[in-house]
Amino acid sequence: MSSVAPADLPVGKDLGTLEATEESSYAQPKTMRVKKQLTSRTATIASLIIAVLWTIPTFGLFISSFRPAELIRSTGWWTIFANPGFTLENYRDVLFSSSGSSPQLGAYIVNSIAIALLATIIPLVFASMAAYAFAWMRFRGVGVLFIIIFALQIIPLQMALVPVLQIFSTVLRPMQAWLHDVIPIIPEQNYLPLWIAHSMFALPLAIFLLHNFISEIPADVIEAARVDGATHGQIFWRIVLPLAVPAIASFAIFQFIWVWNDLLVALIFSGGTQDVAPLTQRLAELTGTRGQDWQLLTAAAFISIVIPLVVFFSLQRYFVRGLLAGSTKG
Amino acid sequence: MTTADLLGKILQVVMGLAVFAAVVGLLIFLIDKAPKKGRDYWQLAGFLAPAMILVAIGLIYPAIRTSILAFQDSSGDWTLDNFVWTFTQPAAIRTLINTVIWVLLVPTFATAVGLAYAVFIDKSRGERYYKAILFMPIAISFVGASVIWKFVYEYRSGEREQIGLLNAIVTAFGGEPVQWLQTDPINTILLIVVMIWVQTGFAMVVLSAAIKGIATEQIEAAQLDGTNAWQRFTNVTIPGIRGALVVVITTISIATLKVFDIVRTMTAGNFNTSVVANEMYTQAFRASEIGRGSALALILLVLVLPIIIYNVNVLRKQREIR
Numbered sequence: 001m002s003s004v005a006p007a008d009l010p011v012g013k014d015l016g017t018l019e020a021t022e023e024s025s026y027a028q029p030k031t032m033r034v035k036k037q038l039t040s041r042t043a044t045i046a047s048l049i050i051a052v053l054w055t056i057p058t059f060g061l062f063i064s065s066f067r068p069a070e071l072i073r074s075t076g077w078w079t080i081f082a083n084p085g086f087t088l089e090n091y092r093d094v095l096f097s098s099s100g101s102s103p104q105l106g107a108y109i110v111n112s113i114a115i116a117l118l119a120t121i122i123p124l125v126f127a128s129m130a131a132y133a134f135a136w137m138r139f140r141g142v143g144v145l146f147i148i149i150f151a152l153q154i155i156p157l158q159m160a161l162v163p164v165l166q167i168f169s170t171v172l173r174p175m176q177a178w179l180h181d182v183i184p185i186i187p188e189q190n191y192l193p194l195w196i197a198h199s200m201f202a203l204p205l206a207i208f209l210l211h212n213f214i215s216e217i218p219a220d221v222i223e224a225a226r227v228d229g230a231t232h233g234q235i236f237w238r239i240v241l242p243l244a245v246p247a248i249a250s251f252a253i254f255q256f257i258w259v260w261n262d263l264l265v266a267l268i269f270s271g272g273t274q275d276v277a278p279l280t281q282r283l284a285e286l287t288g289t290r291g292q293d294w295q296l297l298t299a300a301a302f303i304s305i306v307i308p309l310v311v312f313f314s315l316q317r318y319f320v321r322g323l324l325a326g327s328t329k330g
Numbered sequence: 331m332t333t334a335d336l337l338g339k340i341l342q343v344v345m346g347l348a349v350f351a352a353v354v355g356l357l358i359f360l361i362d363k364a365p366k367k368g369r370d371y372w373q374l375a376g377f378l379a380p381a382m383i384l385v386a387i388g389l390i391y392p393a394i395r396t397s398i399l400a401f402q403d404s405s406g407d408w409t410l411d412n413f414v415w416t417f418t419q420p421a422a423i424r425t426l427i428n429t430v431i432w433v434l435l436v437p438t439f440a441t442a443v444g445l446a447y448a449v450f451i452d453k454s455r456g457e458r459y460y461k462a463i464l465f466m467p468i469a470i471s472f473v474g475a476s477v478i479w480k481f482v483y484e485y486r487s488g489e490r491e492q493i494g495l496l497n498a499i500v501t502a503f504g505g506e507p508v509q510w511l512q513t514d515p516i517n518t519i520l521l522i523v524v525m526i527w528v529q530t531g532f533a534m535v536v537l538s539a540a541i542k543g544i545a546t547e548q549i550e551a552a553q554l555d556g557t558n559a560w561q562r563f564t565n566v567t568i569p570g571i572r573g574a575l576v577v578v579i580t581t582i583s584i585a586t587l588k589v590f591d592i593v594r595t596m597t598a599g600n601f602n603t604s605v606v607a608n609e610m611y612t613q614a615f616r617a618s619e620i621g622r623g624s625a626l627a628l629i630l631l632v633l634v635l636p637i638i639i640y641n642v643n644v645l646r647k648q649r650e651i652r
Contacts, residue, residue, distance in 0.1 A: 043450040050447050051463045054527065057478045058466075060495060064481070076493050107335065114343045118350070125354055130381035139374050145382075152389050154638050156588055158610045158627040162399065162620055163392035185338040195346065200388025203381050232373045233362040261471030263591045268615060274335070280473045284595045287477060294481060294493070301477035305470045312469035313462070 058305075065090055065298035072294045090299035103286055103300050105279065109307075112278040114191055115266075116259040119198035120252050126199070127206030127251075128214075128244065132236050134207070135215035136222055146211070152204040160201065161268055168193050168269065189271040194278075197269050198259050206251055213247035214240055253315045257308045279304045353380075399624035412625035421602075422609070428518050429587065429605045429633070436525045437582040441575065443526070444533025448541055449563065461538065465531035472528065472591030479524045480596050483510040514602040521603060524592050529585065533578045540574030541567060573648045580641040587633055606630050 063077045071085045094103045134146050172193055180188040217240060225235050241248075263280045270276040272285075283297075283304050290296055357376050364372035403409045416422045444464075451460040467475055484494030485507055492498040497507040511517050544567060552562045568575070593599055593608040604612070606626050614623025 040454065044454060047447060047450040047454070047460055050443065050450075051460055054464055054467070054530075056495070057482050057527070058470075061478045061481055072493065074493070075491055076495070076498050078495070078498070107339075110336065110339050114339055117343060118346050121347070122350060125350075126380040126384065129357075129377045133374055133377035137370075137374050137377065139370070145378075148390075149385065152385060154631070154634060155389055155393050156607075156627065156630045156634060158588075158607060158623075158630055159396045160389055160392035161627075162614055162624060163395040164388055167387065183341070185334060186342055187335075187338055191339075191342050191346065196384075197388070200384045203385050204389065207381060231362045232377070233358045236377070237358065257469060261469075261473070263471070263473055263594070264611065267611070275338075280471050280591075283471075283473050283477065284591070287480065287595055288598075294484070297477055298481065301474050305474045308469045308471070309466065312466075316462075 061298050061301060064294060065302045067295070069293070069295040072298070090295045091303070094296055094299045094303065101290075103282065103290070103296055104274070105282065105300055105303060107274045108277060108279045108282040109303070111191075111274075111276055112260055112280070112307075115194050115198070115276075115278055116256050118191070118195045119202070119259045120255045122195060122199040123202040123206045123255065124248060124252055127203055127210050128241065128248065129236065130203075130207050131210035131214045132232075132240050134211050135217075136235075136240075137232065149204050149207050153208065157201060157264060161264075164197060164200070165268055168197075172196070187275040189273055189275045191276060193269040194265065194276065197265050198262070201265070202255055202258075206255070209251055210244065210247055214244055217243050249315075253311065257311060260308050260311075396624045396627050399620055400628045401621075401625075403621055409621075412621040415622055416625055416629065421604075424602050425604045425606060425609045426629075428603065429607075431518060432522055432525070432586050432589070432605055433583055433633075435519075435522050436529060436586040437579045439526045440529040440582050441533045441537075441578050444530045444578070445537050445575075447530070448534045448538035449567070452538065452541055461531075461535065464534050467528045468531050470528075472589070473595050475524055475528055476592050476595035479520075479527070480511070483520060485509045511597050511603075512601045517597065517601055517603050521592055521596060524596070525586060525589060529582045533582065536574055536578050537571060540571040544570040573644065576641065576644045580637050583637050584634055587630060587637075606633070 060077045063080055064072050066086050066088070067077065067080070068085045068087045068089065071083055075083045095105050098104060130149075134142060134149075176188055176190055176192060179186055179190070221239060221243075222235060225239055230238075260278070261280060262278070263284055266278050266281045267284075270278065270281060272281065277285075283300055286297060286300055357380070361373050361376035364376070400412055401408055401410065403411055416426070447460075447464060451457050454460070470478075481493075482495045483497075484492075485497055486492050486494070488506065492501055492507055494510075496510060501507055510520055548566050548570065549562060552566050557565070588607050589605065590607040590611060593603055593605055594611065597603045599605075599608045599612055606629060610623050610626035610630065613619040613626060
């Protein structure tokens with residue numbers, strides 16, 4: 001998804017949710033209503049077809065994850081009524097089984113949570129601070145600096161990977177080794193590279209989005225605080241941050257789901273072991289090593305899907321608003 | 331994962347948060363206690379420094395370095411060999427062609443289906459459920475989507491029953507099952523289908539919001555003029571959402587150029603399915619060809635740039651109109 005934030009989508013204020021205004025105008029004459037109903041019948045059928053088509057693949061996966069392995073291997077999931085069979089074994093294997101070759105998703109789920117948590121908080125805080133500075137602090141070169149930040153969104157992730165990895169190898173690795181010596185329970189391969197990498201890559205977009213919002217806080221509010229003698233720090237902490245909560249929430253959810261679903265950054269910076277690798281990496285690995293064990297793949301895939309789905313649906317309003325507010329990441 | 335492992339992970343998160351909170355707290359504290367002389371300067375530095383430092387290390391320096399690496403070979407001498415390889419080696423050329431095919435097909439179909447769907451469900455009952463269904467694939471990771479569709483494309487040889495939906499349909503019509511993901515060139519098309527499946531929801535949400543933004547008077551005026559639905563669509567709706575259309579198409583195009591997970595998970599780029607984003611990873615991190623990987627990254631930037639410039643231009647014109 002892109003890295004350009006079109007700040008003014010031709011979109012109204014209330015349209016930031018999937019629940020659009022579903023009002024029908026009962027004030028229309030009956031003929032027009034009937035006409036609308038007829039054309040909308042074809043529309044309804046068409047949209048039903050599309051909706052069903054879109055759901056079938058996921059549905060197939062979902063059903064299969066509850067079928068016993070032999071049934072999955074030999075019959076299609078659509079024959080489920082002819083070949084019934086229900087089991088929770090796949091989920092049990094995938095989550096809890098500790099045999100050497102099993103997916104053991106538990107560790108990877110914890111990793112995903114740990115990574116996504118900090119990789120959301122860090123860029124959010126630093127971006128809010130920078131956005132506040134750009135919006136409300138006057139200094140020479142503010143325009144130039146801001147344009148540079150905006151332009152950085154253009155840079156694809158791929159441009160940054162090799163050099164950042166080189167930096168991490170020389171600078172971060174010794175620190176990680178030292179940390180492991182001091183606190184042995186923390187593995188030598190730890191979350192630090194991923195936290196830092198994700199934060200770095202998220203900053204340009206975060207600053208841009210938050211700046212859009214923070215710059216629209218009414219100037220009188222800030223001026224009044226200044227007149228009262230508040231310092232920048234106090235204004236930021238007590239006035240700007242609370243007011244910016246909607247934008248922060250939108251970006252937070254967006255970033256959380258983005259980091260959760262990421263594969264590329266994980267592949268490069270995580271070392272691939274149980275210590276650090278997130279769920280997506282493990283799932284990708286499984287399609288290679290256990291590619292024919294669909295009973296495991298379907299259950300594992302479904303687990304990896306369910307969590308962002310829950311986050312997404314419960315916080316859908318903010319997510320979509322974040323999406324419409326501009327952009328999607330790169 | 332042993333208990334010790336779990337403890338180690340939790341400890342990392344707790345320590346990470348604590349250290350971070352301490353750093354930020356210290357920063358804010360120092361900002362307010364800055365010396366009177368040049369106070370503004372210090373405060374500014376305090377607010378900007380963390381983000382600027384991270385961005386410099388993580389994006390600015392690497393971008394420059396990658397650009398340099400693209401023109402160097404493994405011993406550090408200047409060379410154009412990496413680019414020569416990209417444009418003459420058959421596999422590399424195929425990668426470029428695939429990328430172009432992706433960029434042509436995905437935005438077109440995703441936008442078309444998304445727009446049609448948005449129009450169909452507009453103001454219908456249960457609109458938000460319709461939307462949720464199409465939008466859901468975006469919340470799934472590309473890896474998850476890849477597993478879902480890999481299952482659809484699964485192959486079982488002739489006499490055995492098919493477990494993949496596509497082959498089941500083919501055999502139901504009397505055909506022979508096919509190893510879809512290994513069959514060039516249709517495998518690229520099938521991978522593209524996955525991307526379309528994911529991106530259509532995005533197109534639909536944005537375009538639906540844009541459609542609702544069209545003044546109802548315009549639509550009603552057109553209705554009173556006796557136009558039919560199609561005429562209304564082409565003459566009122568489409569011009570009215572032009573800005574959103576541009577945004578959707580450019581955003582999806584850029585996303586398509588960067589797509590890595592789908593190709594990597596479903597075919598690893600084999601069977602002639604590789605695209606630039608995937609090949610960059612393969613070259614730099616699997617084949618240790620840093621020069622070639624960097625060249626591909628640079629090409630990616632060059633491909634993305636005109637799309638973004640076009641996007642910005644259109645939006646700037648839109649802003650002037652308003």
